[in-house]
Amino acid sequence: MIYIRLILEYFKIGLFSFGGGYATLPFLYHISENFHWFSTKQLSDMIAVSSITPGPVGVNVATYSGYTTGGIFGALLATFTLILPSLIIVVIVAKLLAKFRENKYVKAAIYALKPAGCGLLAAVAIQLFRENISQIWAYILFFGLIIMSVKVKKNPLVYLGLSALVGLSLGLLKFI
Amino acid sequence: MQKTFWNIYKTFFKIGALLLGGGYVILPMLQSEISEKKGWATTDEIIEYYALSQSLPGVIAANISIFVGQKLLGIRGAIAAITGVITPAFLAIILIANILSELVTKHSVHSIFSGVAVGVVVLVILTIKEMWNKSVTDKFTTFIFIAAMILGFVKVSPVWIIIGSILIGIINRIKNPKEAE
Numbered sequence: 001m002i003y004i005r006l007i008l009e010y011f012k013i014g015l016f017s018f019g020g021g022y023a024t025l026p027f028l029y030h031i032s033e034n035f036h037w038f039s040t041k042q043l044s045d046m047i048a049v050s051s052i053t054p055g056p057v058g059v060n061v062a063t064y065s066g067y068t069t070g071g072i073f074g075a076l077l078a079t080f081t082l083i084l085p086s087l088i089i090v091v092i093v094a095k096l097l098a099k100f101r102e103n104k105y106v107k108a109a110i111y112a113l114k115p116a117g118c119g120l121l122a123a124v125a126i127q128l129f130r131e132n133i134s135q136i137w138a139y140i141l142f143f144g145l146i147i148m149s150v151k152v153k154k155n156p157l158v159y160l161g162l163s164a165l166v167g168l169s170l171g172l173l174k175f176i
Numbered sequence: 177m178q179k180t181f182w183n184i185y186k187t188f189f190k191i192g193a194l195l196l197g198g199g200y201v202i203l204p205m206l207q208s209e210i211s212e213k214k215g216w217a218t219t220d221e222i223i224e225y226y227a228l229s230q231s232l233p234g235v236i237a238a239n240i241s242i243f244v245g246q247k248l249l250g251i252r253g254a255i256a257a258i259t260g261v262i263t264p265a266f267l268a269i270i271l272i273a274n275i276l277s278e279l280v281t282k283h284s285v286h287s288i289f290s291g292v293a294v295g296v297v298v299l300v301i302l303t304i305k306e307m308w309n310k311s312v313t314d315k316f317t318t319f320i321f322i323a324a325m326i327l328g329f330v331k332v333s334p335v336w337i338i339i340g341s342i343l344i345g346i347i348n349r350i351k352n353p354k355e356a357e
Contacts, residue, residue, distance in 0.1 A: 014234050018335045024235065045280045049272065052289045054192055055265020056199035056237040063269040064276070072270065079266055083258055086234030090242040091254050093232065105346050110224055112320055112345025113338060114311035117227025118304060119324025120334050124200065125300045127329070132293035141291070145298040154302050156204040159295045160196055167291015168284060176287050 002070055003077055005035070010062055010078045014085035017058065024058035024082075028065065037069040058082065137175060141166050177214055179248045181256045187214065188241055188260030195265070197289075197296035199237030202261075204299045206244065207306065216248055223307050231338035237261065316348060 009031055017023040025047065032040050043061065050060035059079060066078025100106045133142050145159060152158065170176045177183050191205045203226055210216045222244070229239035238258055245257025272279060279285055312321050324337050 016233060017235075018231075018233055018333060042276070045276055048280055048289075049276060049285075050269075051197050052285060052292065053265065053268040053272065054195045055262060055268070056195065056202075056235045058199075058235040059238065059262055059265050060269055063266050064273055067270060067273045075266070075270060075273075079262060083234070083238055083262065086232070086238050087242055087254060087258060089232055089234070090229075090239050091246055091251055093228065094243055094246040094254075097228075105349060108349030109342040109345045112317070112341045112348065113227045114220075114223050114307070115317040115321040116324040116337055116341035117223060117230060118307040118311050119321040120230060120328040120337060121203070121226075121300065121307065122304050122321070122325040123328030125297065125304060126325075128200070128293070128297045128300060132290070132297055138290070138294050141294045142298060145295065146301070149298065149302055154204060154208065154299075156201055156208055156299055157194055159299050160194065160201070160292055163291040163293075163295030163298075164196075164288050165291070167287045167289065167294075170291070171284050171287020176290055 003074065006066060006069060006074055006077050007081045009035070010066070010081040011084060013058075013062070014082045024061065028061055031065065038065045042068065135176065137166075137170055179216065179253070181249065181252050184245055184248055184253050184256035185260040188245070188257045189263055191241075192261035193264035195237060195261070197292045199235060200296055200300050202237040202240055203303045203307075206240065207303065210244060217244055219306060220310055221247070223310055226307075227338060230334040320344065 013024050013027040017027060028043055029040060032038055032043050038046075043065070046061050046064045047057060050057045050064075053060055059082065062078045062082040063075045067075035070077065097106070133139060141163060145163065149159075167176070177187075187209055191202070191209055194205060195201050203222070206217075206222050207219055211219050211222060222240075225240050225243035226236075229236045229243065232239050238261065241257040241261045242254045245253040245255070247253070249256065308321070312318050320341050324341065327337050328334065
């Protein structure tokens with residue numbers, strides 16, 4: 001029964017992929033090789049496209065592979081079962097946190113946790129910078145946006161829209 | 177805006193629709209929509225949820241949405257937030273699933289993505305700046321920041337980095353009972 005297999009495989013990914021970003025991908029390659037629900041070529045196409053579709057890469061690829069396997073119903077199942085472990089675990093952690101927030105050790109843990117989260121994001125930023133900013137136009141766009149950020153309040157929509165527009169225009173002009 | 181199921185769903189639907197270039201944009205989006213526009217959570221809380229989300233299994237953008245939703249309206253809020261944030265993603269993929277292979281070879285798609293990728297880097301850096309102001313306040317937190325950045329860069333799993341920081345925080349509290357207040 002293909003739907004039960006889908007549920008099992010995606011629940012497993014949701015439960016065991018730590019670290020976000022591309023952490024789900026090794027599991028998906030594993031599925032591709034073992035179950036042949038989708039080819040590795042389809043998978044890498046999907047990863048490329050998921051950077052311009054809304055939503056996290058992991059969720060996008062789950063929806064897509066569910067769709068290729070079992071149609072719309074398969075897509076719903078794969079997406080839902082990927083998210084389900086998160087829903088259960090995060091709700092439990094959030095409740096515990098609310099209960100013990102005033103505890104001095106919990107406070108001390110959160111006090112150290114926040115700079116660690118910030119440092120991890122900084123590591124992501126370095127990696128993203130090295131992957132995505134190598135050509136001259138990208139440097140110009142990057143520093144242009146940074147300078148703009150001093151004057152313009154940080155509205156993510158403005159930054160994403162502007163950079164999409166610059167990318168498209170440069171593409172049409174055959175610069176990239 | 178009242179914290180009803182429907183309002184939470186709508187807000188997260190908007191955030192989900194604008195979640196381009198991977199899940200990283202979730203942080204600046206939450207800061208802008210949840211903390212600045214609606215005042216539903218403080219930036220401090222969002223940073224805390226982000227750090228915790230990294231140490232739990234699953235997709236980070238999904239985890240942090242569930243944290244915020246749970247804070248706003250309990251389990252119903254968590255369900256509203258997570259379904260809201262993934263609905264646009266789901267619809268988008270269903271729409272393009274059949275033309276995927278053509279889409280990948282389209283030059284204009286690539287150039288839009290190359291542009292957006294730069295915007296994502298800028299947004300992430302601006303978010304780090306704000307997180308820094310809220311979380312790196314003394315020698316101890318500066319040390320944790322630098323250590324987490326280096327370990328993250330050399331691909332140590334975020335799970336260990338977050339667990340390590342929690343332990344160091346607690347040990348620090350035991351050793352210096354006053355300092356960490």
